[in-house]
Amino acid sequence: MKQLVIGIAGGTGSGKTTVTNKVLEKLDRDRVAVIQHDSYYRDIGSYGGTPPDSINFDHPDSLETDLLIRHIQALRSGRAVEQPTYNFTNHRRLDATQRIDPREIIIIDGILIFVDKRLRELMDIRIFVDADADERLLRRIRRDMLERGRSLESVMQQYMRTVKPMHLEFVEPSKHWADIIIPRGAENTVAIDMVVAKIRLLLGEGAMV
DSSP: OOOEEEEEEESTTSOHHHHHHHHHHTSOGGGEEEEEGGGGBOOGGGGTTOOGGGSOTTSGGGBOHHHHHHHHHHHHTTOOEEEOOEETTTTEEOSOOEEEOOOSEEEEEOTTTTTSHHHHTTOSEEEEEEOOHHHHHHHHHHHHHHHSOOOHHHHHHHIIIIIHHHIIIIIHHHGGGOSEEEETGGGOHHHHHHHHHHHHHHTTSOSOO
């Protein structure tokens, strides 16, 4: 099986998942495996009783990237993996996992996926979704309040304490490693069509979108 591994990165609220879904709409979904870096957050129990408000969830060390790397290597070798399932409300990994089967196209979605050289070098195409900082913050607030049950105050405190500093230290510099930068996220249909054309070309299917 000829495989492509595609990394889609960008700051929090940049629209990575929306871009991923737009790409999937133009491909045969059965040929694509999507793996989320967010699923590899370490269980809060590994912090020895440290309260969540004192944990920097935006630092690369908060994610078990070594396990993700092993899973990508396994998928590239044709072996299925069990992706962890993470509960963002209580910061716990669930007992249940999600089986990911090897596919011709493997998409990795995550804020920090370009930071680790070992993970970066497993990717054939690296895409960075760029968006205005104010728009990203508004999307973050909406998501955390509606989907994760957090208060506006807690979201803003985390943003100022860890999200923004870690974005400037790790996420923004990782843009350097991108092959393609998509400004305006999913609104940029021209860029998405170009990405899909490139995927098809690399799979030997021509560039028709």
